[in-house]
Amino acid sequence: MSESSMNRRRALTALGALSGVAITPSMASAAVVASHEPAILKAAPAFVPCLNMSTLRGHKLGFVKELETVSKAGFRSVEIWVDTLQNYLKGGGTAAEARRILGDLGIKIENAIGFAPWIISDDAARAKGLDQLKREMEQLAEVGCRRTAAPAVGATDPKGEKLDLRKVAERYRAILELGDQTGVVPHLELWGFSHNLNRLSDVMYVAIESGHPKARVLLDVYHLYKGGSSLDSLPLVGPAAIEVFHVNDYPANMPRETIVDADRVYPGDGVAPIQDILRKIKTDGKTIVLSLEVFNKGYYAQDAAVVAKTSFEKMKKMIGAV
Template sequence: MKRRNLIKSIALAPLVLTNTETFAKSQPKAESKIYFCLNTSTIRGQKLTLPEMIETSAKAGFDGMEIWVNEIEAYLASGKSLSSLKTLLEDSKQIPFNAIGFAPWMAQDSEKSKQGFAQMEKEMGMLAAIGCTRVAAPAIGATAPIDVMQSAEKFSQLLELGRKTGVMPQLEFWGSFGPFHSLSQCLSVAVAANDPDAKILPDVYHLYRGGSGYHGLKLLSGDAFDVIHVNDIPSGIDREKLADKDRVYPGDGIAPYQEIADSLTKMGGTKILSLELFNEKYWAEDALSVAKTGLEKTKKFF
């Protein structure tokens, strides 16, 4: 290159960079698409049937539900079918966003893990039949310390099973479960799986209970997760002594909800806010009132 042309190229470089940056800044990032979901645990204590839970969720104004696998099994045991459950959900305009199951797929014991995968495949088949495209995949069966690469290999196999059935596993961690209790552990396994369909399932309570905190959410892209369990942490209880039953409505505790909401809204992608509570005080109240209250309190931030 002639010296004259080289100098000319260098002179133009800042202008090109400036124009590129200006263009990039002029393209606003799309905000997250928010859906409101009722996890059936929130109204479990009222002893409703699954059809009654679906009716309650619809009347309260939720977009859909997060149903537990054992509730589907109880529905089937009553003589009803998966096709009738799918019809009921469709007629009620309730999307089955996700399901909760407890198959020991991550167990280090090979035989137990094999049983866990068989259980997951069976449950995924049931969920596919009702139009549910996701299932929680907590680290059931794992013992400390977990091997990240070994767990990632199992998660990769589970993702393959998800593609086969059409029901994708969402890798979940629990704050009080020693072997797999933090956001960093969950992300390590998900990243090591090196799979385009890998997603995690965070929970406001578990982020606090396991010591992860909430700043890590700002480091995640919109593709990192679809579903997040929303709830809050009551004041006055030591973190290590908190239990699931202590969870309260979003905004009624010490979690920095506006900060969390801002992170989730700006993150992009699909964000399904699933109200998951196990509060016995709420279970003693009217189910519809609890569902409506939980939705109203969540919507204050979103």
């Protein structure tokens, strides 16, 4: 039997499987044509917009109201804060109910922001930090979140210890192995103001030296500037290392030595080279979650719905310009 005959027979058999449907010549002809056409796959978007709940944190909405607010604004991806989820659970909420709410709202939790001290040198304190992180990972897994931030909590003070990056890599591997157990991957976060892991080269060294296949880095427009990292090094990071990227902007005439978290503004409202950054991390065939993270007191003074909607519009414009 020829290949064309086999294709025709498969197409007609598929049509015949539809109970009670008569096969007309036109239907058969269409089926044969379709059998020769390759499936058309929609290309994955390079970026998807996400909102880090830091942007609404000053409104003190609580877990459910935050989700409702961002969903109405148009977001379908969020980064939650671990303490907000925990307060919801302590208040009588359940993981099952949280999953139902997320499903009803069409929201996916892409990542979580927590502050377990996993990196510190004090063995006893670090052990407590690992226990804390494991509990947080288990809670996140129960609501469908598969990532969590891993910043250098406890090792940021300029007067504190300058950590050996080889030891940091060992500690990072240890929490990646916790991730293997829980199904939640810790992403090594760059903090530009920190005494440790404040430059792109630091987090990349630790991620590579960990020797773990799931090692990932969590970078940020503001923190790259604050820590003095060269943007020309971004293409060296590689497509596997970035799944979530924090976006924001900063005003002109603010030196990196004095700028602080609260100075961050919406993308496009400052002078950060955002489009250049996004072009450097963009990878064909891969989707990166772009999460807006600001801590702007001026925004906290506005209505939460306005802030969420403005955030979504700013993100759409930013992504559309890449």
